[in-house]
Amino acid sequence: MSRYTPSEIEPKWQTEWDAAGVFTAKVDPSKPKFYVLEMFPYPSGRIHMGHVRNYTMGDVVARTKLAQGFSVLHPMGWDAFGMPAENAAMEQGGHPGTWTYNNIDVMRGQMKPLGLSIDWSREFATCDPEYYGQQQAMFIDMLEAGLVYRKNAVVNWDPVDMTVLANEQVENGRGWRSGALVERRELTQWFFKISDYSDELLSALDGLKDWPEKVRLMQANWIGKSQGLQFSFETVNAPAGFEQIEVYTTRPDTLWGASFAAIAAEHPLAKALEAQNPEIAAFIAECRKGGTTAEEIETAEKVGFDTGLRVRHPLDPSIELPVWIANFILMDYGTGAIFGCPAHDQRDFEFATKYGLSIPPVFVAEGAEEALLSEPFVPAKSERVRYVRNVAGAEVKTGEQGILDAIALAEEKGFGKGVTKFRLRDWGLSRQRYWGCPIPVVHCAACGVVPEKKENLPIELPKDVSFDQPGNPLDRHPTWRDCACPSCGAPARRETDTMDTFVDSSWYYARFTAPRATTPTDLAEADYWMNVDQYIGGIEHAILHLLYSRFFARAMHKTGHLPAKAIEPFNALFTQGMVTHEIYLTRDANGRPIYHLPEDIIRSETGATLKDGSPVELIPSAKMSKSKKNVVDPMNIIASYGADTARWFVMSDSPPERDVEWTAAGADATFKHLNRVWNLSVKVAEMDEGTAGAGDKDLAKAVARATEDVTRAIEGFAFNKGIAALYGLTNAIAKAEASAPAMRQALRDLAKLMSPFTPHLSESIWAAQGGEGLCAIAAWPKADPALLVDDEVTLPIQINGKRRGEITVPKDMPASEVEKIALANEDVVRFLNGQPVKKLIVVPGRIVNVVI
RNA sequence: GCGGGUGUGGCGGAAUUGGCAGACGCACCGGAUUUAGGUUCCGGCGCCGCAAGGCGUGGGGGUUCAAGUCCCUCCACCCGCACCA
Numbered sequence: 039m040s041r042y043t044p045s046e047i048e049p050k051w052q053t054e055w056d057a058a059g060v061f062t063a064k065v066d067p068s069k070p071k072f073y074v075l076e077m078f079p080y081p082s083g084r085i086h087m088g089h090v091r092n093y094t095m096g097d098v099v100a101r102t103k104l105a106q107g108f109s110v111l112h113p114m115g116w117d118a119f120g121m122p123a124e125n126a127a128m129e130q131g132g133h134p135g136t137w138t139y140n141n142i143d144v145m146r147g148q149m150k151p152l153g154l155s156i157d158w159s160r161e162f163a164t165c166d167p168e169y170y171g172q173q174q175a176m177f178i179d180m181l182e183a184g185l186v187y188r189k190n191a192v193v194n195w196d197p198v199d200m201t202v203l204a205n206e207q208v209e210n211g212r213g214w215r216s217g218a219l220v221e222r223r224e225l226t227q228w229f230f231k232i233s234d235y236s237d238e239l240l241s242a243l244d245g246l247k248d249w250p251e252k253v254r255l256m257q258a259n260w261i262g263k264s265q266g267l268q269f270s271f272e273t274v275n276a277p278a279g280f281e282q283i284e285v286y287t288t289r290p291d292t293l294w295g296a297s298f299a300a301i302a303a304e305h306p307l308a309k310a311l312e313a314q315n316p317e318i319a320a321f322i323a324e325c326r327k328g329g330t331t332a333e334e335i336e337t338a339e340k341v342g343f344d345t346g347l348r349v350r351h352p353l354d355p356s357i358e359l360p361v362w363i364a365n366f367i368l369m370d371y372g373t374g375a376i377f378g379c380p381a382h383d384q385r386d387f388e389f390a391t392k393y394g395l396s397i398p399p400v401f402v403a404e405g406a407e408e409a410l411l412s413e414p415f416v417p418a419k420s421e422r423v424r425y426v427r428n429v430a431g432a433e434v435k436t437g438e439q440g441i442l443d444a445i446a447l448a449e450e451k452g453f454g455k456g457v458t459k460f461r462l463r464d465w466g467l468s469r470q471r472y473w474g475c476p477i478p479v480v481h482c483a484a485c486g487v488v489p490e491k492k493e494n495l496p497i498e499l500p501k502d503v504s505f506d507q508p509g510n511p512l513d514r515h516p517t518w519r520d521c522a523c524p525s526c527g528a529p530a531r532r533e534t535d536t537m538d539t540f541v542d543s544s545w546y547y548a549r550f551t552a553p554r555a556t557t558p559t560d561l562a563e564a565d566y567w568m569n570v571d572q573y574i575g576g577i578e579h580a581i582l583h584l585l586y587s588r589f590f591a592r593a594m595h596k597t598g599h600l601p602a603k604a605i606e607p608f609n610a611l612f613t614q615g616m617v618t619h620e621i622y623l624t625r626d627a628n629g630r631p632i633y634h635l636p637e638d639i640i641r642s643e644t645g646a647t648l649k650d651g652s653p654v655e656l657i658p659s660a661k662m663s664k665s666k667k668n669v670v671d672p673m674n675i676i677a678s679y680g681a682d683t684a685r686w687f688v689m690s691d692s693p694p695e696r697d698v699e700w701t702a703a704g705a706d707a708t709f710k711h712l713n714r715v716w717n718l719s720v721k722v723a724e725m726d727e728g729t730a731g732a733g734d735k736d737l738a739k740a741v742a743r744a745t746e747d748v749t750r751a752i753e754g755f756a757f758n759k760g761i762a763a764l765y766g767l768t769n770a771i772a773k774a775e776a777s778a779p780a781m782r783q784a785l786r787d788l789a790k791l792m793s794p795f796t797p798h799l800s801e802s803i804w805a806a807q808g809g810e811g812l813c814a815i816a817a818w819p820k821a822d823p824a825l826l827v828d829d830e831v832t833l834p835i836q837i838n839g840k841r842r843g844e845i846t847v848p849k850d851m852p853a854s855e856v857e858k859i860a861l862a863n864e865d866v867v868r869f870l871n872g873q874p875v876k877k878l879i880v881v882p883g884r885i886v887n888v889v890i
Numbered sequence: 891g892c893g894g895g896u897g898u899g900g901c902g903g904a905a906u907u908g909g910c911a912g913a914c915g916c917a918c919c920g921g922a923u924u925u926a927g928g929u930u931c932c933g934g935c936g937c938c939g940c941a942a943g944g945c946g947u948g949g950g951g952g953u954u955c956a957a958g959u960c961c962c963u964c965c966a967c968c969c970g971c972a973c974c975a
Contacts, residue, residue: 252894256970259893264974287975340973366973376975384891385973461974580970690915691902699902703916711915762904762914834910839956841910879955885909889955
């Protein structure tokens with residue numbers, strides 16, 4: 039043992055961990071359990087630094103909990119369905135499955151050298167038939183429980199790729215891959231009834247105390263609960279069947295401010311009028327066209343068309359309001375119809391101004407007089423205002439109270455009722471893609487839509503497919519669609535839609551508790567391991583993945599696949615920052631950027647140049663991306679410095695929730711430090727037994743202090759502070775003048791405290807210093823409380839709040855004694871210069887402040 | 891526009907939540923060791939100042955014996971949502 043050689047020790051310890059099975063999760067009722075989960079990766083083909091950071095964070099938690107006596111579950115799998123595999127098949131030929139499993143093999147091979155404490159025996163990919171077959175079983179249960187249904191929905195249709203696109207796959211109105219103009223099509227689609235749980239998913243957010251406030255807020259906004267009044271306008275001259283128009287408003291207190299009614303272009307009434315009136319038809323066609331590109335939406339002018347119809351004001355039937363079709367009314371929000379109150383709504387104001395509609399005010403600021411409005415007056419609902427055209431109740435009150443009064447009046451008079459609406463819509467899960475979980479239903483001419491029999495699951499994807507033409511290969515497969523109706527046995531056809539990949543990731547955390555079960559879950563296992571105690575992942579999943587998972591856990595409970603305690607599957611959530619890196623660029627003759635790889639750059643204090651000396655522009659702290667060439671490959675780092683250096687560095691520099699900047703200097707410094715620790719260990723191992731132990735007590739105190747600090751830092755997800763404490767401890771040990779046994783004990787403690795971050799190096803030190811067994815499973819050190827307190831404390835002495843001196847006194851010295859010593863201090867005497875002391879503050883153990 | 895967040899040395903960041911601002915690391919400067927070093931070790935390092943001392947946590951104001959931390963106000967940047975009735 040002389041030189042620190044990660045390439046030797048890292049594989050060696052990994053082999054020993056595997057042989058001892060130290061990371062195999064075992065149900066042990068005698069121990070508390072701890073389930074650590076990082077969001078599983080998409081098998082893109084290579085791991086990146088973001089993975090290293092994400093999985094190291096989880097590993098630090100998992101290893102610490104293991105050492106603290108928990109039975110730990112720390113699994114890994116692959117979010118393996120999805121479009122990139124199909125795109126690869128289209129571009130390079132081959133089968134998406136081959137591409138995916140190859141990538142998984144490569145990435146697993148890249149992850150294992152990181153030395154993560156993962157129970158690899160539980161690994162699965164969502165594209166394994168064993169996994170998606172169980173997903174199909176649950177789908178059938180959920181269908182029978184009324185949690186899944188079919189309906190017509192407007193979707194983004196890519197006419198070239200012949201598939202539905204998610205909203206985020208539409209860029210400037212064009213398909214992100216094909217570049218074709220996306221059409222709005224109405225298709226029959228499968229939906230999860232997540233809206234049944236809108237209220238529940240919202241109110242349960244309050245219980246997620248260990249989730250970031252930001253994520254809870256984003257989810258709350260996404261669910262978008264609003265309280266309002268639904269009522270109907272009586273129409274005056276509308277076509278038959280449209281005697282009433284249902285309207286929803288969150289501001290019924292402004293009913294007297296109504297100057298028009300407006301309906302969406304897709305509203306049934308608009309469709310009815312379209313048939314009779316070519317001008318209306320033209321206007322509606324115009325509405326449908328517009329509004330797909332970002333610019334158009336930004337600059338879209340509010341346009342409308344007066345239908346000539348009239349409705350009666352519910353509070354005074356003698357007042358008639360015009361009905362407009364307007365492009366800013368959304369059919370799928372509320373009822374697709376509104377009343378316009380231009381005085382107190384920005385949009386309505388713009389609209390009314392443009393078309394010369396009246397703008398009657400309803401309220402004014404408390405204490406103000408009624409005045410002509412040159413702009414809409416839109417105070418917060420919580421603000422008190424004076425109603426000049428009051429619906430009901432007191433004249434001066436908050437908007438909130440006004441709304442309640444208005445709803446009460448409407449209900450009393452019987453023209454409307456208070457309702458709660460949600461922005462959250464049902465989750466459309468149909469995808470016209472091949473590489474996804476087939477929806478296990480059958481279309482039968484006689485029986486209609488019938489769920490497949492469970493004994494026929496999994497409904498596997500056919501292997502003999504080609505991607506040489508657009509569209510869904512399942513649709514054009516010669517035989518795959520043909521099947522017998524599970525109900526009547528007659529020839530029938532399979533559903534060819536597959537499931538959104540968000541379904542796959544909505545329950546994998548539950549599957550990890552019993553990954554080989556022949557049912558979706560094993561309730562006994564789920565009961566022991568659920569919930570996930572610490573979930574770690576990117577903020578980009580704040581809404582969809584996490585909300586879908588919360589819904590799915592509830593749906594799984596309802597269908598008997600999860601215990602009640604697991605309906606909120608993630609007890610604590612942590613969202614980590616990215617790993618960033620500088621971008622280096624030069625410009626071509628046209629000023630266009632040319633990016634350069636980090637290894638082609640020579641850095642100096644003043645800036646950076648290429649190897650030929652030409653200057654390079656620096657863009658600091660940018661997200662790593664291949665196109666910008668600012669990517670650092672973890673495998674290169676592991677090859678030159680070892681996994682422990684990569685792990686330590688990504689945890690050391692920044693708080694984990696923030697982005698961390700990868701720098702070559704930082705990685706170098708980490709490697710040097712780990713070498714220092716190694717060399718220190720070598721030195722201590724060779725120490726003479728007879729070394730005097732004058733510094734034993736001080737060393738023990740330093741170890742106790744670090745134990746406390748590191749433990750608290752890890753528990754508080756402040757890994758950077760934990761690492762700072764470990765630097766401190768290393769320095770303290772290096773300087774200590776302690777006996778050999780004390781030094782060895784200190785190094786074993788250091789190794790243990792470092793082990794969540796640098797598990798391989800720690801094992802080597804542990805072994806060199808006579809530690810028993812594997813460091814990975816040795817107990818976490820506990821700080822002796824007696825060593826955490828000093829007998830003496832140094833108190834700064836301030837005069838008028840400025841530090842002028844300090845005294846060292848026994849810890850428990852009474853304040854009166856401290857006062858005397860402080861006033862006798864020579865610095866204090868000098869600064870006081872005989873002036874009388876007005877006030878003397880002694881904060882025990884902290885500070886003394888003399889006021890003159 | 892609405893909502894949320896951040897702002898501390900040359901840089902990444904600490905500060906037990908009102909009690910010595912700048913822990914720890916990087917960079918930089920000095921010294922020693924080494925055949926050499928982009929090695930290792932020792933020391934220095936907020937700014938101004940020879941010093942005494944003064945100033946200093948985005949700007950301004952306030953509360954307090956004491957403010958990075960609490961209150962008011964302004965500014966800058968970042969993120970999320972956005973015609974949501």
